[in-house]
Amino acid sequence: MAAAPITINADEVNCLIYVYLKDSGFQHTAFSLLNEGGLQHSVHLEKNIPRGELIELLIKALLYTEVEAHWRGNNDMTGNCTTGFSLLETHVCSLNPNVKPTVKLSSSNPASAPVIMAPPSASASEHSEATQKRKASTPVAEEGHLDKRQRTAEADSMEVEEKNTDGASTLLLRVKSPKSPAPPIRVSGSGSAPASGPESEDTSDAVRQLKGHEAEVFVCAWNPIHHQVLSSGSKDAVVHLWDLPQTPTIKAKNPKPFQTIDCSSTKVDSDLTSLDWNCHGTLLSVGSYDATLRIYTASAELYFESRLHKGPIFATRFSKDGKWLATASLDNTVCLWDIEKKQRRMQYKHRGICLDLDWLDEELFASCSADKVIHVLSVNHVDPIAVLTGHDGEVNQIKANPSGTRLMSCSDDMTARIWEMRRVKQSSEPDQVTISGEMTVLEGHRNWVTGVSWSPMKIPGEHELVATASFDSTARLWDANTGVCLKVFTHHKKPIYSIAFSPDGRWLATGGGDGWFHLYDTMTQQEREKVWSWLSEHQKRAIFEMSWQQHEGGVDRVALALQSHKVGLIDLTRIPALQKSRTIS
Template sequence: MALTSDEMNYLVYRYLLENGFTHAAFALGHESRVDGAKVAEGDEKIPPGALIAFTQKGLQYCEIEANLNDDGTDVDADFSILSAKDLLSHTVDELKAIVEKRRNMSEEERKALREEEEREMRAKAEANGIKIENDVEREIKADEVTILDGHTSEVFICAWNPTKQLLASGSGDSTARLWTIPAGPSGREAQTKLSKPKVLEHKSDEGDAVDAMDTDEAKNGEFTADGSKQKDVTTLDWNADGTLLATGSYDGQARIWDASGKLVRSLKMHKGPIFSLKWNKTGEYLLSGSVDKTAIVWEVATGAMKQQFAFHSAPTLDVDWRDAQSFATSSMDHSIYVCKLGDDKPIKSFKGHNDEVNAIKWDPSGTLLASCSDDFTAKVWNVKKDTCVHDLNEHEKEIYTIKWSPTGPGTDNPNLPLILATASYDATIKLWDVDSGKCLHTLEGHTDPVYSVAFSPDGKYLASGSFDKNLHIWDVKDGTLIRTYHGEGGIFEVCWNKEGTKIAACFSNNRVSVLDFA
């Protein structure tokens, strides 16, 4: 299908409006007349960020094309990640030559390439006014890291089992995997002791193929080229005692597995991809949020839907339990609702963000709710008040994720203050004092968007992962950078094991890395 000049102009026009360039948008709209063109009639069906999304998909297509054999078949070697600069400035034949050269590199040449990337990263950081000390002791070497290799697409999420050294990972290859991590130090020796992971295949049931496809699903890209539903594993969560793992998928199903990898239940009611799901503290219920604009509470024992909450007017992006019976949901409609089982209306609504709310998290006591948004702000709410307690507005770009420290009243670390961490597309992390609403530290060291942060179980350290390929570990008390691991792909998620001795990170190059922290 060809893209007309009017349609392209309209996508640019929408991009300018969405990013606040109203004068430029007005000039383009007036000159090209796209604001009155027929393409504008379907404005409400064009998702935010469409121009960026389509451009990224085009670059991904070029990347895939460069990695294929001349006859169009898949390659047997590792998929080679190419930079946007490579993809935009080279022809397909030139890109194929780059990929071939990288595949034939010796280990010494790969090491030299990583060192060159590190130098470029430092130069980019310094150009942005970020000082990175050249501390050899701080760097975690590749041979100190255990690589979990087996996924065939990006690994979006990972989570440690709360009771054993078992790591779950979820990928765009339609599988989750369970990795048993060897005791002792990570690295080369641990690599030799690795057993094969349990593969949790997210298979489509009958009726999920072409005969079930409706027009809206097809338009939204919910189906693959062969007509089967996409089954990317978008989210996963362990129950409190580590006996069950829940996964959410792009096909709209939630699935429950036991710790051995056996499928226990499939939960089918959503009519769109699931982007968030959480167990309640007792493990009696599972909560899921979907693109279909709803949240559902499931009875785990039977697999039945306990209650569906349909209050949002746009996709539900995140959900989080407050206690065993109540929870919060956030959405692309800019709103947050607090709901309770048995009630047919929200018990509280929070409205204050002026863009989609990407993530929400209750503090350990269930008193405060933190939220973050594409409007560059994070906010802290209290159910006893209608307006936010704190408006945290020092980031310069969208805030993708937030995390509370496991400290303060009701935690295992009651003598340490409660802290909120916010991570942004502006490449920084900020640590906030929740009593005063003031920023304690701005953690500067990344050079690309920060997608994930995680506090250590004792609350003294923070791990962060970015698309600059770096995993950083920070001292929460003074905000200093104490350890760094440079991987070979962008990082989607980081997480600590229950003892706080190991950190896992999942990457865009289809791998998961496990490293030690002492």
């Protein structure tokens, strides 16, 4: 049977480039291409082209090039090549003399033998694109792509696993026999999910999908005081406030938002990138791609608005006491706002795009940027009081531990780092932050590390736990003191966009571009296995962000920002497998 033809035309390529330019902030260049190429008349531009689709296709082309170059048979170069791949340079294999050949092919039946390949270094193309993409620290994820193409029988015949052996990561490509049937998959929950308990377990009432947005939902956040209130923000430039009682009836209809806030701008993109409630639950900050900072009251009334930023706002964070608000922007600046006075107090400058920030205490916070450094800032001084260097790529996200004594960062250099923070007070000098001892480097990921999370609780007899998420489609659990990788989770098939521990530290959740929500038990030290999963049934499957809620009265639920234009709501108390796991441990 003849293979189906592969067709590519100039109009398709122009549409991909146009969407890439627009997502990267090159509005004038995108406008020129739109007119020069006549794309306003293109049928392809009307289709859903996910963010980062051009980059994904280029990466797949490089992977195919790598396979084509190395899949040559029994030679040392196959497994030990140390030369990376790039888009514009011819690949020439280079042998690592310190590594023994790792490829073994059976002479009688090469197709059925397992093949082990050493992990290649990151391609130059990934790093060259790094400065032009929107980061995972903003829920406007660039790589929010769809799985448009059906998996072929050839693709299904090869599976990829990653194992952690003596601290080293090894990529295994196991070729399965075409005659071997795939194991059956059991489903549970709303949508599709692998069963985490008995086959008869029904969790259909545990998942609700709230309809109301008209485009991808990028961000969501629970009100910390009014527990029934959930906020969600979308590409449609609308913020919805939902009234979600703690104990809804099983057969209750999906609620409609009780308040709708329109943040649209008629001149520029108004994709919403950040939502954050103050500690009192009275004010909600909204970051947007139209460079406008908006703050609303809990009753959806506009409290404050500012257009002092000159580029998209990627992050907004209230201080722990709610007195200040910090914002990070594409214009290379971080701004500090006085909430009571409704004015900007300070502006701090980076040498690159400011991507994320987090507060250490009521007066100190940190910001990271595309210039590979982290600034520790004070509400009282315009200059950084500490500059943390060490990353070799854009710093995508930073998170302080619950006590504010340590800071974790992740980067395009495929590492995460933990910085020891110590406050030093001197009478003759302003407050300073110094690095107490050396930083801890977490190595093992094979692509950009874009998300980090601290466990809010310590397991007796163990150090603090941290988790990382990467575009290599894996999540990792680490010992924050020693930097040892405790577990590698390999259940996702596409980049992971969101990762979070539950407020009690019991569970670790991940959400990715493949539409899967995976839940892991982090308290069972011997296992630390996946205990439950849920899959969005919609074609637009990506999970961009999650917000967790736990409090007295047995409330334990997670809100999900979905590419399907919906807000997912998972009630963990209605999942029998999780209750059994909690009881056993």
